[in-house]
Amino acid sequence: MIGLRLRSLFFNVGWYVGTTILAIAGSPILLMPRRFVVAWSLVWIDFCLWWLRITCRLTHRVGGLENMPTGPVIFACKHQSSWETLAFSRLFPGAATVMKRELVLIPIVGWAMARAGNIAVERGDGAKALRGLVKQAKATLAEGRSILIFPEGTRVAVGDEKPYQVGTAALYRQLGVPVVPVALNSGLFWGRRKFIKWPGVIDVEILPAIPPGLGRDVFMATLRERIEGATDRLVAAARERERK
Template sequence: MRLLRSALFNVCFYVVIVILMLAALPALARGGDAIESHARRWARWTIALLDHICGVKVEFRGLENLPAGPAVVAAKHQSTLDVLVLLLAVRRFTFIYKRELDFLPLFGAYLRGCRQISIDRSKRAGVLSQIVTAAKAKFAENRRLIIFPEGTRRPVGAPPVYKGGVARIVEATGVICVPAALNSGLFWPRHRFIRPPGKMVVEFLPPISSGLDKDNFMRVLQAQIETATDRLVAEAVDTDASLAPAATEAGLSRS
């Protein structure tokens, strides 16, 4: 049954993408907020499909920790679902993406129109400077930058690999950083077809000030995100033991 439900969800997920990309064409002329509205609609519809087809419910915690002004939201990254829940919860969002995506038919036009940060990875020595400069401009527009400090999706229980770029952004701009923990890898894992039922949680943690040096900032950031993520994973497994295979022993016992 889970196989059939997961197959149905995957079909509906891609059908929704096509429908919304076509429906949003008029928004390209207006750009900005109009495209963001369609992006949030995509997130809402996907989350609704997950709930009604696969039995995956999404819960947001700690929304009061998101400031009204500019901020860096530094999140754990386990799943494609992370992008959807974050763009739904974080208003006036900005993501960082590789410039190659600009050349995807239609999708690239939406990224450009939605005021996201495109980086040229061929200029390795200057990538971080590109991001800092772009982030300052976004913060001046009262936007919030969503960043994944590990750079890519990591399976539940995988040893954390945090990169210091987020510390450089916070140091250079003086904005606060809001860590975010989640357990999405249990329900939409990378390279896995099955979407098991349960409660996916994204939790926004108390902000970290910009006054720490890089090493201490990264130490605090990693400790807060990993501790909360382990707690959310363990909470889900305690509720439904069938999720235990996805929550590896390393993930639940990592210090």
Template structure:
């Protein structure tokens, strides 16, 4: 039954995405920014609703009081596609740092440009960082929040984190507060499976880190906040549902926090 519900959700999820992009294309093309953001947040909210109704996967997002007014970096744990849409309704006009290749997808790439997303060429090595700076500075000047995944890719729950230079690069160049975000989405939306499991995905906006820290101090604080709280949320997931699958990595991490 879980597999069947997951397949139904996958079909409805992409229909919801395509429907919003096609039906509202004229409004997005010719309308003001507030219309564009209404469409985007409508898609995100309906995706969360579909996930809850079809698969029984709920969302609980807390800590919104820690989000500063105006420009900020939102550094989130990245375990699944869930956080790509689930965090959007909680923010004002967020922009994502995303792979350049995604900008070439029909319709999706057009919407991404219209929304001011920031493409990064991950094959450009050192030049990749400079490639995102202009877009990030433009977003900050407009008072927007920039969502970045410090690990650069999805990681399995409990896996050893490897933070990339991008988060520190933007933090030092932009001079804005950084808000860590912890979550446990990978337990319910595995990165290597189409299955969506019942339960409550939890995410938490942590207290903002002010600008001005050096690289080592920043990474120490960011990792402590994100990894520490994400581990706590991982533990709570298994406390809430003892029927969730346990990988060897997760089992080891749970033993560490027992």
């Protein structure tokens, strides 16, 4: 356990130091076109994932690549860990992530999130927030880009449950594009609000797309069943590997 704590400490220190250096050195890029901001952000993400692998021996693999779409879609992803906020920009290049607006207030890093073309939404703003979400999402699709949303709206620990939020259903109804569910088991290795990062391999699985045109209740039930069923399977498989 001491070794795990030290490795996690090394990761955190390197993460903060590396992020600070890259943020300061790259801040002039915020004045450049979006493609340069995105490229700079990917350098930061690659550093973080590399440092995570070196210090904590934590890597990932992606299954279901045959389900990766060729055109713009809505990726609806399970959210268990901070890991997704690092890795998904690399796994789903070009996609605009739906995030809470307060994140864009973080100096340099938050500004880069906004300049990279992500979708910021004001939490607790009801119908107004939904209208803003749909408006930004339509503009994103018009650019030929996909949208990435976490249906639960926040990180949820392994084994816990949280209702799926209405934003995903609103996008599905208004945009008329397929929704691609994504399952994972990252919370086993980097838990919500946990200091220790456990070594291992995070599994991400891209599931078959849900076509447009379903009723809201049927869509939400189908989405939840697919994501939660696949997530439970990935979690169980990882635990079985650990027992061996």
